[in-house]
């Protein structure tokens with residue numbers, strides 16, 4: 001039976017659901033074989049660092065042995081340092097597969113650990129079977145296609161696409177916790193988070209907004225977003241944008257909708273001056289209704305749009321705002 005090692009990440013010191021999903025995935029892959037989990041933590045009591053009891057919490061989801069690596073370096077995110085510990089532990093427990101969450105952080109660490117270990121890595125998997133080679137089904141292009149892939153190596157590194165499996169606790173399961181202090185090389189601390197800057201609070205989160213008004217290259221400039229912001233304000237909506245906009249520096253990346261931006265699921269998505277590239281729509285496909293405003297009636301977004309206004313957004317967007325004001329008697 002295979003031995004599985006799971007990278008169990010925490011959020012603000014607490015067990016996070018995405019890691020529990022990865023653990024559930026790893027446990028099923030083990031088919032009754034031993035399941036180990038690696039948790040990294042700073043000094044006991046440090047802000048946002050998991051306690052030993054938190055690490056033990058992974059036992060309820062099937063980890064029989066939790067390895068708790070304590071080091072001050074882990075009080076911030078240092079992907080090479082985590083990868084070094086993960087790859088070393090994979091060798092020590094003779095893991096057949098190393099599994100982790102398909103988050104930005106999880107993929108970053110697993111890719112580095114696999115490279116150190118000289119083994120293959122597949123990101124964002126929704127299914128896996130171990131063997132020679134291991135077979136995986138993984139999401140590509142923001143989930144718009146699934147790929148069958150074979151991993152040729154002695155050990156498969158696999159990240160699990162978020163929400164591909166539901167986290168499932170095991171009755172009566174608990175873990176032994178082995179706390180240790182790893183040696184961390186200075187070279188593994190070159191890449192690390194040194195500061196966090198909170199995004200300017202717009203009041204409405206893009207990921208959770210019921211209405212999103214987005215602008216694309218057609219908006220033309222930073223100032224061109226003023227009418228988009230005005231319409232969003234009237235609708236109680238969040239402002240989004242395409243990558244063409246963030247690359248042009250007209251808006252921050254936190255506003256970007258798409259495969260490499262935020263995935264949105266509003267009741268209404270208003271996309272003005274956006275062509276509807278696959279990578280953009282990968283983030284907008286959760287929208288219940290799409291209103292496209294575009295001067296090109298043949299733009300790809302038209303095939304996904306429920307409603308469309310063909311014309312110049314610089315006239316149409318202010319006209320919609322004026323009509324809303326008129327209807328409200330303002």
Ligand SMILES: Cc1cc2nc3c(=O)[nH]c(=O)nc-3n(C[C@H](O)[C@H](O)[C@H](O)COP(=O)(O)OP(=O)(O)OC[C@H]3O[C@@H](n4cnc5c(N)ncnc54)[C@H](O)[C@@H]3O)c2cc1C
Pocket residue numbers: 215216217218219241242243244245256257258259260261272273274275276277278279280283293294295296299311312313314
């Ligand atoms: C790996 C990868 C990841 C990517 N990730 C993302 C992502 O997360 N999000 C994303 O958005 N893109 C992403 N992209 C980029 C994507 O492929 C497109 O290049 C991008 O979405 C195009 O942005 P756009 O629609 O604003 O610009 P364009 O494709 O240039 O479209 C502009 C549209 O505006 C219309 N228009 C112009 N002027 C007006 C006007 N006055 N009135 C009305 N309409 C007008 C045009 O007819 C056109 O349809 C990614 C690409 C790659 C390769």
